[in-house]
Amino acid sequence: MKLFALALTVLLPCLAASSDADPGKALGSPSAPIQIEVFSDFECPACKGLHEQILPLVMRDYVIPGKVFLVSREFPLQMHPYSREAACYATAAARLGKYPQVADTLFLNQVAWGANGKVWDTVAKVLTPAEASKVQLLAKDPAVLSEVQRDVDAGKAAAINQTPTMIVTHGASRFPVAGAVNYNLLRSLLDGLLK
Amino acid sequence: MVSLSRVFRALVLALRVALGAVFVYAAWTKLRQPWQLFAMSIDAYKVLPYWAVLAVARTLPWAELAIGLLLMAGRWLRITSTAASLLMMLFLALMTKAYADGMHIDCGCFGLGDPISARTLARDGSLLAGYLFLTWTSLSGRRKAA
Numbered sequence: 001m002k003l004f005a006l007a008l009t010v011l012l013p014c015l016a017a018s019s020d021a022d023p024g025k026a027l028g029s030p031s032a033p034i035q036i037e038v039f040s041d042f043e044c045p046a047c048k049g050l051h052e053q054i055l056p057l058v059m060r061d062y063v064i065p066g067k068v069f070l071v072s073r074e075f076p077l078q079m080h081p082y083s084r085e086a087a088c089y090a091t092a093a094a095r096l097g098k099y100p101q102v103a104d105t106l107f108l109n110q111v112a113w114g115a116n117g118k119v120w121d122t123v124a125k126v127l128t129p130a131e132a133s134k135v136q137l138l139a140k141d142p143a144v145l146s147e148v149q150r151d152v153d154a155g156k157a158a159a160i161n162q163t164p165t166m167i168v169t170h171g172a173s174r175f176p177v178a179g180a181v182n183y184n185l186l187r188s189l190l191d192g193l194l195k
Numbered sequence: 196m197v198s199l200s201r202v203f204r205a206l207v208l209a210l211r212v213a214l215g216a217v218f219v220y221a222a223w224t225k226l227r228q229p230w231q232l233f234a235m236s237i238d239a240y241k242v243l244p245y246w247a248v249l250a251v252a253r254t255l256p257w258a259e260l261a262i263g264l265l266l267m268a269g270r271w272l273r274i275t276s277t278a279a280s281l282l283m284m285l286f287l288a289l290m291t292k293a294y295a296d297g298m299h300i301d302c303g304c305f306g307l308g309d310p311i312s313a314r315t316l317a318r319d320g321s322l323l324a325g326y327l328f329l330t331w332t333s334l335s336g337r338r339k340a341a
Contacts, residue, residue, distance in 0.1 A: 046299075159308050162299055175232055176307050179300055182238050184245065189231035 022147060024094025025072040028063040033170060034193055039073045039155045040164040042087060043080035043114050046180045047164040048107045057183050062190055072099065074151040075163050082119050085139075087148050089123045092138035093131075101126040102135075168193070207332050211266055211276075214325050218263030218279060224306030225256035236303030240289055258282075272333040280326040287319050 021030075021037075036058070040047035055070070062068035074091060076083035086106050093102040105126045106113070113122045124132045138144050158167055158176065166177040170193040177186065225233045234252035237243060243251065262282070265275040290302055294311050302311045302319075309315060 161308065161310055162301075175228060177232065177235060178307065178310075179235075179239055181235055182245070182248075185231050185235050185238060185248075188234075189229055192229055192231065 020150075021071045022091070022094055024097055024099045025091075027059070027070045028068055029066045030069050032063075032066055032069040034062070034067060034190060035069045035071065035169040037071045037073050037167040037169070038164060039075040039151070039158075039160050039167070041075055041077050041080055041083045042090065042103075042106045043083040043110060044077065044163045045110070048110050049180055050164045050166075051103065051107045054181060054183050054186065058186070061187065067194060068190065072103065073155065074148045075155045075160060075165070076148070076152070077163060080114070082114060082117055084148065085119050086113075086123075087151075088139045088144060089119060089135060091144050091148050092135045092141070093123070093127070095138055095144070096131055096134060098127060098131060098135070207329070208269075210325060211269065211272075211329055214279070214322065214329060215263045215266030215268075217322060218259045218266065220263075221305055222256045222260035222263060226260070228306065230256075232307060233303060236301050236307075239298070239300040239303075240293055241298075242289065266329070272329075276326060276329040276333045280323065280330045283319065283323040283326050287316070287323055290316060290319060 038050070038055070040050065058068060058070065063070050074087035076087045090099055090102045090106065093099050102123055105122055106119075109122045113119050120136070123135065127135060155165070158165075158174075160167075160176065160178075162178050164179070166181075168175045168177055168189070173193075175189075177189075230252050233256065234248050237251055238245075238248045259282075262275050262279050265271055266279060286302075286304065290311050293300055294313075294316060298311070300311060301307060302309050302315050304315065304319065
């Protein structure tokens with residue numbers, strides 16, 4: 001987690017976006033040979049595992065060296081009552097450059113807010129009062145709501161049926177990687193594509 | 196008038212070619228993508244150690260291809276139909292266990308995006324019935340010949 005946070009900080013100046021990626025949710029160089037889109041649900045335990053255990057390693061080994069462009073996408077599942085609300089807050093926070101912090105705290109405290117529904121209390125902890133006011137307003141902004149829905153629609157168009165799912169794109173090839181992944185296998189896949 | 200035994204043989208032939216094609220298709224969906232993706236599907240079942248996951252991911256699609264082609268060609272039927280039945284039994288047992296354990300994973304049967312569900316279990320159960328029937332006809336044919 002600490003490494004992930006450090007990497008995010010290092011990469012903040014490098015934040016960039018592909019044609020349709022929210023710049024606040026994209027990490028690394030958009031000209032990287034591989035793009036990974038992570039479709040996740042803040043209330044999904046496997047997504048928490050991916051975010052906290054696998055993505056920091058992807059950041060260290062591939063995003064920071066410029067080999068992978070990492071894009072976060074929202075895919076709140078209907079079975080999770082608070083995940084769309086969380087996705088809206090996170091997307092709103094991305095407009096202020098606070099997506100990494102909000103995503104970290106949402107996953108870290110997933111069990112608590114997933115049980116009591118206090119999503120905002122969790123989000124507000126990592127924002128200043130001024131930021132919190134803006135995020136609350138932005139979370140209801142039609143542009144933010146439609147961005148979340150666009151991610152969901154993109155996921156459905158890619159036939160995603162579970163979270164987390166990573167869409168690994170290399171040239172014209174796109175490979176969905178669903179569920180909790182073994183990092184050794186993911187590394188082998190990425191290294192194979194980079195050869 | 197066409198005899199019943201000729202109709203039966205024609206049906207068995209059609210079933211053999213179709214079920215062979217299923218194995219060939221299953222192999223093709225795995226071989227056309229990086230092997231690591233199939234390895235991830237196998238690993239998701241949490242039944243094999245890492246080294247075995249790698250070994251199965253690299254060899255099983257080729258075995259499926261060979262079995263499928265041999266079934267379609269009608270070569271070594273007793274061996275290939277028995278191997279197909281045993282493989283399908285193994286797949287179905289693993290899928291049923293994963294489903295019963297509430298694991299939300301891809302079955303890995305025909306490439307990606309095929310999560311285990313009652314539908315996939317029914318589909319593979321039906322296929323198993325077909326392979327068992329082929330095995331029965333190939334083995335009973337041998338006994339009759341003897």
